[in-house]
Amino acid sequence: MERRNFIKTTGLIGSAYALSGPSALASSSAHTLAPTETYWLDGPMRWAQLAFVERDPGHYDPDFWLNYFRRIHADGALLSAGGIVAFYPTKIPLHHRSDFMGNSDTLGYLVEGCKKQGMKIMLRTDPMPPGRMSTTRTLIGLP
16 A cells, blocks of 8 residues: 555544544444543653752751642652662562661652552662662772
8 A cells, every 4th residue: 555545544544533432333232331430540640750860868858848849739659668679678688778768768758748649659669679870880880
C-alpha cells in the first residue's frame, strides 16, 4: 500500500469511528463491564519526586518538602526508599542503612506526612547490587 492510500484509508476509518462511536466497531456479542472502582494510580495528576543521596537524611528539613508538596498542590509523591542504602530502619541482613539517619526514620516521616495530606505515594529503589557500586566507582576513577 502506498503512503497516500494508507493516509486516505486510515482517515476514512477514523472519521467513520468518530461519527458512529466505538459501538459500531465492537462485536455485538462483546460485553464491556464498567469497573466497579478506580485504579489507585488514576487519581493523582500532579506528582512530586524527591530523590535522596546517602547523606540527605541528616542534612535537610523534611517539613520543608512536605510544605512544598502542599504549596504546589501535589497529590502524588515518588520518594526514594533506598537500594544500595536504606532510608528506613531495615532488618534485612547486609542492607546498609544510611549513616546520616541517626535514630530517625526519614522515609517513614515523609510517608506519614504525605498520607496526612491525602497524597498517593510511590517508593522507588535503586536496583544496583552492593558489589557493583565499588566496581562502578573504580571504573569512573573514584576511590
